[in-house]
Amino acid sequence: MSNNSPISFTDIARENLRSIIENGSMPEPFVRVGMRGGACGGTYVLGFDQKTEFDDQYLIAEIPVVIDKRQMLFVVGTEIDFDPGANGFYLHKPKTNV
Template sequence: MSNNSPISFSSAAYENLVALVQQGKMPEPFLRVGMRGGTCGGTYVLGFDQKTEFDEEYLIQEIPVVIDKRQLLFVLGTEISFEPSANGFYLHKPNPIS
């Protein structure tokens, strides 16, 4: 498990994730951050999952996170935020790869 954080959480996202963990509402042991599809037309993935042999495991602000090693470059620097009015999590990449 690595302590270097390739992603970050906004305070609202962190609070909501901690609440899910404390309430036992994480259906799987890890939060998965990644990409689906191609790098040009791909979309971000955020969900709960099991760790696979291709994953790097992180403990980011007490939240267990897995990222596929092959996707790490594409999610590096991403901030996960939470929008209360939409009741949802969002991924923001400040400097997307073009």
């Protein structure tokens, strides 16, 4: 398990995820962050899942996270937020100059 955080959580996202964990309503042991589809036409994925042999495991703000090693390039720098009005999580990746 790594301590370097490739992603981050806003305070409200962290509070909501901790609540899910503490209430025992997390259906799988990890929060999965990743991409579905390609980098240009892909969409971010956030859900609950098991760890696989392809995953790196992190403990970020006391939240157990897995990220597929093959998707790391696409998700590094992503911030996970929570919108109480929409009652949902969303992922935001700031634009970077490369």
